[in-house]
Amino acid sequence: MSKSRLLIVEDERSLAEVLQYNLEKEGFEVMTAADGQDGVRKAQAHTPDLVVLDLMLPIIEGFEVCRILRSDAKTQNIRILMLTARSEEVDEIVGFNMGADDYVTKPFKIKPLVHRIKALLRRDASAEQARDVINAGGIEIDRINHSARADGQDLHLTPTEFRLLWTLARQPGRPFGRNELMDRCRGEDANALERTIDVHVRSLRQKLEQRADLIETVRGVGYRFRSEPMAGPLEGEATSA
Numbered sequence: 001m002s003k004s005r006l007l008i009v010e011d012e013r014s015l016a017e018v019l020q021y022n023l024e025k026e027g028f029e030v031m032t033a034a035d036g037q038d039g040v041r042k043a044q045a046h047t048p049d050l051v052v053l054d055l056m057l058p059i060i061e062g063f064e065v066c067r068i069l070r071s072d073a074k075t076q077n078i079r080i081l082m083l084t085a086r087s088e089e090v091d092e093i094v095g096f097n098m099g100a101d102d103y104v105t106k107p108f109k110i111k112p113l114v115h116r117i118k119a120l121l122r123r124d125a126s127a128e129q130a131r132d133v134i135n136a137g138g139i140e141i142d143r144i145n146h147s148a149r150a151d152g153q154d155l156h157l158t159p160t161e162f163r164l165l166w167t168l169a170r171q172p173g174r175p176f177g178r179n180e181l182m183d184r185c186r187g188e189d190a191n192a193l194e195r196t197i198d199v200h201v202r203s204l205r206q207k208l209e210q211r212a213d214l215i216e217t218v219r220g221v222g223y224r225f226r227s228e229p230m231a232g233p234l235e236g237e238a239t240s241a
């Protein structure tokens with residue numbers, strides 16, 4: 001098995017060095033970037049398995065780095081572990097839902113951080129295997145055939161509706177903002193999404209018929225796929241907006 005590749009985007013040089021040293025000792029291949037712009041560039045050029053991303057960065061902030069990586073098909077599946085200086089920033093990560101997979105508050109100990117990184121990488125590997133077909137809420141979504149079925153009946157989704165459903169159902173419970181959904185559902189044809197996300201959601205819900213409530217509205221944020229039984233750390237987010 002090849003080594004997992006990590007990219008550390010951290011402007012505090014001593015911290016970046018300590019992280020690199022310890023993570024290399026754990027058997028990871030480690031690259032570093034000292035600002036957000038360089039971080040984006042390296043992530044795009046090398047598509048690492050995981051990015052350890054500091055929030056406060058020169059040139060491009062961590063939130064924006066996150067958004068850029070999530071909006072590009074090539075980098076959108078890279079795991080992102082956010083480093084934050086203050087616990088209040090955690091609320092922002094959850095509230096704005098910039099697409100980080102996990103976060104750690106500074107100061108942190110190396111050992112738990114390594115555990116979190118390994119857990120995220122494992123999750124990625126298992127998601128990779130299950131990625132072609134999703135079964136959730138009574139519907140089967142098949143990415144190879146680009147089809148979605150309920151009770152064996154094809155839902156006849158448009159390409160945009162399909163991408164929308166796939167994106168939401170892949171991470172049940174995780175709220176997606178409208179802009180993020182726009183970026184993800186646009187596909188190769190940048191002009192294909194002249195209607196708003198809300199219009200696509202409405203049409204998708206109509207096709208889902210009695211299962212329409214699988215697509216939940218998250219007030220002040222956007223939409224999410226209904227999760228049962230647990231929504232994870234983002235659960236309280238819908239009411240706090």
Ligand code: CA
Nearest residue numbers: 011054056057
């Ligand atoms: Ca910083």
